[in-house]
Amino acid sequence: MLQDLDKTLQQKGVRPTAMRLLVLDYLLKQPAAVSLSDLEAYFHRADRITLYRSLKTFEGKGLVHSIDDGSGAVKYALCPDDCTTLEHHDLHVHFFCSQCRETFCLPKSRIPDIALPEKFKTEEVNLLVKGTCGTCSG
Amino acid sequence: MLQDLDKTLQQKGVRPTAMRLLVLDYLLKQPAAVSLSDLEAYFHRADRITLYRSLKTFEGKGLVHSIDDGSGAVKYALCPDDCTTLEHHDLHVHFFCSQCRETFCLPKSRIPDIALPEKFKTEEVNLLVKGTCGTCSG
DNA sequence: GTTAAAATGCAATGCCATTGCAGAGCATGC
DNA sequence: GCATGCTCTGCAATGGCATTGCATTTTAAC
Numbered sequence: 001m002l003q004d005l006d007k008t009l010q011q012k013g014v015r016p017t018a019m020r021l022l023v024l025d026y027l028l029k030q031p032a033a034v035s036l037s038d039l040e041a042y043f044h045r046a047d048r049i050t051l052y053r054s055l056k057t058f059e060g061k062g063l064v065h066s067i068d069d070g071s072g073a074v075k076y077a078l079c080p081d082d083c084t085t086l087e088h089h090d091l092h093v094h095f096f097c098s099q100c101r102e103t104f105c106l107p108k109s110r111i112p113d114i115a116l117p118e119k120f121k122t123e124e125v126n127l128l129v130k131g132t133c134g135t136c137s138g
Numbered sequence: 139m140l141q142d143l144d145k146t147l148q149q150k151g152v153r154p155t156a157m158r159l160l161v162l163d164y165l166l167k168q169p170a171a172v173s174l175s176d177l178e179a180y181f182h183r184a185d186r187i188t189l190y191r192s193l194k195t196f197e198g199k200g201l202v203h204s205i206d207d208g209s210g211a212v213k214y215a216l217c218p219d220d221c222t223t224l225e226h227h228d229l230h231v232h233f234f235c236s237q238c239r240e241t242f243c244l245p246k247s248r249i250p251d252i253a254l255p256e257k258f259k260t261e262e263v264n265l266l267v268k269g270t271c272g273t274c275s276g
Numbered sequence: 277g278t279t280a281a282a283a284t285g286c287a288a289t290g291c292c293a294t295t296g297c298a299g300a301g302c303a304t305g306c
Numbered sequence: 307g308c309a310t311g312c313t314c315t316g317c318a319a320t321g322g323c324a325t326t327g328c329a330t331t332t333t334a335a336c
Contacts, residue, residue, distance in 0.1 A: 015333075017283065036323080047285050052324075057283095070206050070264070072293085073323065093252055098261060112250045114231055114265070119272040123236065126208075127252070128264045134257040153302090155314065174292080185316050190293080195314095210324085211292065 012061045019046065023054045024063070032102040033067050033075035069096040069103045069128060077105050091125060097133035104133065150199040157184065161192045162201070170240040171205050171213035207234040207241045207266060215243050229263060235271035242271065
């Protein structure tokens with residue numbers, strides 16, 4: 001099973017070390033985006049900095065994207081398959097639940113085009129919806 | 139002139155102290171959102187904490203809204219007149235220029251409705267566009 | 277196996293937001 | 307005008323998070 005993860009990393013140009021495989025495996029199992037602190041809490045034997053750099057490496061290679069949900073800590077979530085190093089296709093909506101403080105990717109909710117003033121050029125769009133998620137409102 | 143500002147503050151339920159009048163006056167003159175550090179740099183004789191609390195008071199009374207543009211520091215900008223304490227109507231787009239690192243409110247670009255999954259409830263929507271602003275791309 | 281490059285672990289730093297507390301300023305009632 | 311109480315201000319301190327430098331270990335290449 002970790003074999004698959006190994007391949008995934010290789011395909012993205014990330015050297016598959018033990019730590020990185022564990023981190024990737026963990027990320028795959030999460031329903032919500034995770035912060036560095038989440039990771040640190042789970043891998044309590046691992047060094048915070050190593051986890052930090054794993055995430056940064058993943059992000060640089062288009063494996064995960066980072067989300068600033070305003071909670072104070074940046075969170076990370078796996079990218080869809082069509083992300084590349086050069087261009088992140090995380091043009092989906094992120095949802096922050098103010099109850100459980102979890103952040104979810106909503107890949108089905110695409111970000112509509114935004115009309116900008118003359119001469120303004122778009123490079124990136126972040127759309128964050130805050131509210132109550134399905135679980136908490138149920 | 140500061141008379142008007144005085145009235146503005148009173149109407150919002152904020153006691154018009156000398157410091158607050160100066161801060162409000164400064165905010166009115168800014169074309170872009172300002173961070174606490176900006177304020178501190180401008181009022182180099184004032185205490186950072188007092189400025190911080192002025193902004194927080196303004197925010198609580200619906201005079202300004204805060205913007206997290208991902209630059210690391212929260213920025214503040216004046217609200218349109220129809221903001222109240224209870225409900226912020228800053229449902230406009232914010233634009234962060236990656237060249238000059240300024241953040242602008244784009245009141246004319248309204249945020250479209252976002253389709254959410256079943257049982258998700260929206261409380262607030264933040265839409266941040268990153269790119270190059272008119273001045274920097276000109 | 278040797279060697280070079282990359283990853284890790286530890287320490288340290290810096291920035292920003294936030295709070296507690298004491299003193300100063302202001303408004304109100306007498 | 308003066309005392310009282312509330313609000314604002316300024317200083318000090320704290321805590322969280324991101325980030326970097328450096329020495330060591332691990333991995334890949336030859």
